[in-house]
Amino acid sequence: MSEKYCYNLRHGLSFHQKNIRFCTTLQLGEIISIYEEKPKELALKIQETRRIIKKNLDNKIIPNGCENCRYRIQECYETEKIKRIDLYYWYHCNCGCFYCSYRDETKGEFSDKIKEGNPVIYKTIEELYRLDEIDKNNLFVNFGGGELGVLKEFPKLINLFLKNNVESIWCETSGIRYSKELAKALEKGKAGLSIAICSGSPETYKKIKKRDKYTQVLNNLKKYINAASKCKTNPNNASRVISKYIILQGFNNNVNEIDKWLIDSMNIGIKQVEISMEFCWGIHTKKGEKVEDYNYELFEYTEKRCKQLGLALKKNETSLAIMKEGIY
Ligand code: SF4
Ligand code: SF4
Numbered sequence: 001m002s003e004k005y006c007y008n009l010r011h012g013l014s015f016h017q018k019n020i021r022f023c024t025t026l027q028l029g030e031i032i033s034i035y036e037e038k039p040k041e042l043a044l045k046i047q048e049t050r051r052i053i054k055k056n057l058d059n060k061i062i063p064n065g066c067e068n069c070r071y072r073i074q075e076c077y078e079t080e081k082i083k084r085i086d087l088y089y090w091y092h093c094n095c096g097c098f099y100c101s102y103r104d105e106t107k108g109e110f111s112d113k114i115k116e117g118n119p120v121i122y123k124t125i126e127e128l129y130r131l132d133e134i135d136k137n138n139l140f141v142n143f144g145g146g147e148l149g150v151l152k153e154f155p156k157l158i159n160l161f162l163k164n165n166v167e168s169i170w171c172e173t174s175g176i177r178y179s180k181e182l183a184k185a186l187e188k189g190k191a192g193l194s195i196a197i198c199s200g201s202p203e204t205y206k207k208i209k210k211r212d213k214y215t216q217v218l219n220n221l222k223k224y225i226n227a228a229s230k231c232k233t234n235p236n237n238a239s240r241v242i243s244k245y246i247i248l249q250g251f252n253n254n255v256n257e258i259d260k261w262l263i264d265s266m267n268i269g270i271k272q273v274e275i276s277m278e279f280c281w282g283i284h285t286k287k288g289e290k291v292e293d294y295n296y297e298l299f300e301y302t303e304k305r306c307k308q309l310g311l312a313l314k315k316n317e318t319s320l321a322i323m324k325e326g327i328y
């Protein structure tokens with residue numbers, strides 16, 4: 001029996017802004033490439049590196065960047081194919097969240113202009129399909145990075161995955177620009193999305209996001225819920241459209257704002273909400289400090305209110321892991 005060690009090393013592939021890796025965790029892990037190759041060479045390099053890592057793991061050799069990782073997932077499969085692709089390879093966004101982890105790169109700039117991210121990615125994924133490196137019927141795709149609504153190749157990528165019978169596509173989006181392709185994937189029961197609205201009023205939204213788009217985002221969320229509700233194969237498909245709230249000290253860490261957020265979410269037909277602490281920015285600015293009490297209190301409060309309102313609640317998993325340890 002081989003040493004499997006981590007799901008991401010066995011089945012993950014993560015396209016980042018500066019490199020390609022196996023995972024999208026705060027640990028970072030092993031790097032495969034820094035985008036110096038053309039798509040065909042890149043796909044072959046990914047294939048080759050995945051073989052080497054597997055052989056090393058079979059011989060109990062763990063990659064340097066992975067030692068003592070607290071994010072590794074030990075649940076692995078017998079197949080060696082890629083089952084998860086993370087797409088975090090661009091910075092461009094139409095929103096200006098003050099807590100954005102890309103602020104060092106973007107300098108807080110944002111725009112509604114549609115821009116190309118990295119055209120190599122589409123062709124590389126096409127090539128990986130051709131090499132039979134991807135588990136066609138069981139692929140999970142995760143879009144993060146900047147904003148997918150202003151990423152030029154987003155519609156093309158969605159269509160490539162749908163054509164290849166993707167199992168599920170998860171999208172983190174600002175929700176400012178409506179995407180027809182995302183709605184199409186939702187309608188087919190092949191996607192889910194999360195919009196971190198982080199507020200229950202236009203005023204708080206603008207303070208956090210630097211855009212006056214609260215009502216527009218709620219309207220787009222409603223359109224996505226309608227699209228998801230049309231799915232013929234999953235009666236609970238609408239619960240895959242999630243309204244998210246990241247607790248931000250001095251901006252929204254109070255029960256009044258949480259109440260307004262829950263009510264507005266409920267009124268547009270949201271079935272599931274998510275609560276999270278701010279760990280990316282938090283770890284960046286408070287590393288080693290104690291997690292503040294208000295995070296625990298507001299998680300508890302949100303749970304109580306969701307039960308009263310009949311909303312399903314997702315508690316962000318990374319937040320729970322950090323809150324359990326009690327230290328950023
Ligand atoms: S062990 Fe940790 S760093 Fe390495 S691939 Fe897995 S999750 Fe990523
Ligand atoms: S929506 Fe996401 S990528 Fe855009 S500024 Fe906010 S946190 Fe950053």
